[in-house]
Amino acid sequence: MSVTREISRAIRATLVLWVLTAILYPLAMVSVGQIIFPAQANGSLLTNAQGQVIGSALIGQPFTSDRYFNSRPSTTNYSTANPQDDAARVLQTGISGASNLAPSNSALRDRILGKPAPDPKQAIVGAIPQLQTAGITPTADLVYTSGSSLDPHITPAAARAQIPRIARTRQLQPTQLEQLITQNTDDRFLGLFGEPGVNVLKLNLALDGQGGAVR
Amino acid sequence: MLQGWLQIGLTLLLVVLITPVLGRYIARVFLAQKTRLDPLLAPVDRLLLRLIGVRSQDGMTGWQYARAIFYSNFAMALLLAILLFNQSWLPFNPTRLTSPTWDTNLHTIISFITNTNQQHYSGEVTYSYFSQFAGLGYMMFVSAATGIAVGIAFIRGLTGRPLGNFYHDLILAITRILLPLSILGAIALIAAGIPETLAGPVLVPTLEDPAVQQAIARGPVAHFEIIKELGENGGGFFAINSAHPFENPNGFTNLLETVAILAIPSALIYTYGIFANNLKQAWLVYCIPFALLVGFVVVSAIAEYNGNPIVNTALGVNQAVNLEGKEVRFGWAQSALFAVVTTGSMCGAVTGMVDSMMPLSGLVTLSNLFLQIVFGGQGTGTAYLFAYLILAVFVTGLMVGRTPEFLGRKIEKQEVVLASFLILLVHPIAILLPSAIALVFPDFQGISNPGFHGLSQVIYEYASAAANNGSGLEGLADSQPSPIALATGAIPSPTALWWNLSTSLSLLAGRYIPITALLLLADSLSRKQPVPATAGTLHTNTTLFTGITAGVIVILGALTFFPVLALGPIAEAFQLTQGMR
Numbered sequence: 001m002s003v004t005r006e007i008s009r010a011i012r013a014t015l016v017l018w019v020l021t022a023i024l025y026p027l028a029m030v031s032v033g034q035i036i037f038p039a040q041a042n043g044s045l046l047t048n049a050q051g052q053v054i055g056s057a058l059i060g061q062p063f064t065s066d067r068y069f070n071s072r073p074s075t076t077n078y079s080t081a082n083p084q085d086d087a088a089r090v091l092q093t094g095i096s097g098a099s100n101l102a103p104s105n106s107a108l109r110d111r112i113l114g115k116p117a118p119d120p121k122q123a124i125v126g127a128i129p130q131l132q133t134a135g136i137t138p139t140a141d142l143v144y145t146s147g148s149s150l151d152p153h154i155t156p157a158a159a160r161a162q163i164p165r166i167a168r169t170r171q172l173q174p175t176q177l178e179q180l181i182t183q184n185t186d187d188r189f190l191g192l193f194g195e196p197g198v199n200v201l202k203l204n205l206a207l208d209g210q211g212g213a214v215r
Numbered sequence: 216m217l218q219g220w221l222q223i224g225l226t227l228l229l230v231v232l233i234t235p236v237l238g239r240y241i242a243r244v245f246l247a248q249k250t251r252l253d254p255l256l257a258p259v260d261r262l263l264l265r266l267i268g269v270r271s272q273d274g275m276t277g278w279q280y281a282r283a284i285f286y287s288n289f290a291m292a293l294l295l296a297i298l299l300f301n302q303s304w305l306p307f308n309p310t311r312l313t314s315p316t317w318d319t320n321l322h323t324i325i326s327f328i329t330n331t332n333q334q335h336y337s338g339e340v341t342y343s344y345f346s347q348f349a350g351l352g353y354m355m356f357v358s359a360a361t362g363i364a365v366g367i368a369f370i371r372g373l374t375g376r377p378l379g380n381f382y383h384d385l386i387l388a389i390t391r392i393l394l395p396l397s398i399l400g401a402i403a404l405i406a407a408g409i410p411e412t413l414a415g416p417v418l419v420p421t422l423e424d425p426a427v428q429q430a431i432a433r434g435p436v437a438h439f440e441i442i443k444e445l446g447e448n449g450g451g452f453f454a455i456n457s458a459h460p461f462e463n464p465n466g467f468t469n470l471l472e473t474v475a476i477l478a479i480p481s482a483l484i485y486t487y488g489i490f491a492n493n494l495k496q497a498w499l500v501y502c503i504p505f506a507l508l509v510g511f512v513v514v515s516a517i518a519e520y521n522g523n524p525i526v527n528t529a530l531g532v533n534q535a536v537n538l539e540g541k542e543v544r545f546g547w548a549q550s551a552l553f554a555v556v557t558t559g560s561m562c563g564a565v566t567g568m569v570d571s572m573m574p575l576s577g578l579v580t581l582s583n584l585f586l587q588i589v590f591g592g593q594g595t596g597t598a599y600l601f602a603y604l605i606l607a608v609f610v611t612g613l614m615v616g617r618t619p620e621f622l623g624r625k626i627e628k629q630e631v632v633l634a635s636f637l638i639l640l641v642h643p644i645a646i647l648l649p650s651a652i653a654l655v656f657p658d659f660q661g662i663s664n665p666g667f668h669g670l671s672q673v674i675y676e677y678a679s680a681a682a683n684n685g686s687g688l689e690g691l692a693d694s695q696p697s698p699i700a701l702a703t704g705a706i707p708s709p710t711a712l713w714w715n716l717s718t719s720l721s722l723l724a725g726r727y728i729p730i731t732a733l734l735l736l737a738d739s740l741s742r743k744q745p746v747p748a749t750a751g752t753l754h755t756n757t758t759l760f761t762g763i764t765a766g767v768i769v770i771l772g773a774l775t776f777f778p779v780l781a782l783g784p785i786a787e788a789f790q791l792t793q794g795m796r
Contacts, residue, residue, distance in 0.1 A: 006286050009382065014287065014291045017385075025438060029402075029435070033411030040407070042414065042433070044464075045431075055429065059461070062421060062427075079430050079431070088699075093340050094431055095337070095339060098458070100540065100663060100688070103539070105668070138530055140526075147541050147542045148455045151460070189465060192466075193467070194544050195548075
């Protein structure tokens, strides 16, 4: 077979399959998503009573204060930034990331255990001492950073460990909080696959009495 | 802990149940037997063939088949290059991204045309929606279909049939297997919560501090996600791949994605059984990768469950799951299962960061990349498995003094040279040689985790490239600054340039040399006169022979790479148990 004929076939195959798999297929799927499953296809966005978008049911948010159930530590601070001070332009695209620290890396140990230094600026507080100061019994998920830096969940154990603190700051009964935790726990698929997780954003919205429904 | 083992077991059981169904279907498609989709798709196939200018009966020799792959893949890579270098003015670019550095584009093109999807970039800050769905998503179909075509041509040759026509096989792999399954999977994934939109990111005020805003990246993810798994591609829409809640939000999507990764490479072994009319042998061969898979999952899962001894001591417990780089919804069991499945099958998607996993998980993931047959890549994994079988026939033939024969065909010098060349030589050369160079020049390394783990990072990167896997120990500084970072004053780094260029060579060597060798091997086998079985014939469909093959695989794989494993993950494991003194 001549070389020109081989090249012609290669180019024609390239273009024909491109139209099929890279144009028709994606646009058909976008249409299916937008027409049949608009809520999911647009990111499971949560809206408040005024109809403003306040987050996504699938994406976590940073919570570190003692008024809210705290979320997991995140290497990108949950893709957030102050619009006045966003040199890295996080808000232009949104980001995700992980620490990628190996178990043997001393930086991981320092981040979790803390590291004293003569110069207080160089000292690292450490996740475990920080949690202990806040009156929370440390659990693994609260000291390790997540895979995506956007993990919407904490373990039920980590949520329960925060009950006394929230009950104190919000003047609520622990039983009320336990109920809220149960209501905002995403269970395993069919009760079998995956691990149960407490959706921190939805739980904290419920704490504020905001509800937050998927649009 | 029991619940974790239960979900791992049920997931693997599902894979085994799918194998005969999908394997039989794939065999019917490529044996030109009737399938239920014929009335709908036969006209489509005919139209595509006519547009390309191929008559389905145009048979190809091994060399012609390989040449058609080179020409077509080169044309496809050129198309991708045009899209990536011009993304700044092409449509569907809501985040206004300009083109990344030339070496990032070059590495990405080679990485995606070779079915590897090694990513030296972060999706959401580097490539526009159009570059992703019309460029990278396109590669996911054609590179996976190329792999399936090679696998089928190899099976045809092995069973004494003509190899077929590459373009015809390529089209069938897409229209009959990848595209229908992707459509079903994409719809299921959208329903389960994965976005599928052309709209840009959403900005929301955070609940705790409304002055701080969160940017929620979105995109046409679901359709991309399913072909990413089904085609053993592994290139994530977002930087953090299947750990991102928008790529893999819950237990259902994770189950679907895990099973999708294994579905085709495992089914192809059954397809072989139908082609060879020898299902017994197919199931025996199936046991080899399956047993390795189960063994590796057990090792990794126990390591992740027990966790990091240093942190456990600080937490004051004996055991706490190593959740660094893991998502709560997957936990230790699903994270370990996914890591082993994705590295064994050459998918390369991740739900947890392999760099932060325990050393024994590093050991099994690296072993997967070295062996390449724990179901292995799309089409090529099955072909490698049978190439190992041919080597085992040769070795046992030598040991017992019988003429080596496989399926009634004599294994002679050319077959042994091709099989041993493609298994024993290309893979180690493409991994160890560039690793040695990188380790000599500290400026090239970009190692982020010091000590023994640093060696693992370098070896893993080349092993992932040469095996066309695409996962990585992602702490390694292998990425150039994103277009956004470049616009705000970042300068390209020589370390990233080294990684982009050197892994490109491993990617190409690990893809096209073995494919050519496999096709030539299949060609020469298909031309041999069958020899009638006699009392002296070595039977290959026995448990004993399968066991010997497994031994050959482990010995060949382990002996070549064991020194590296000893100095990397094994040394790191000892260091951790010693309490990091």
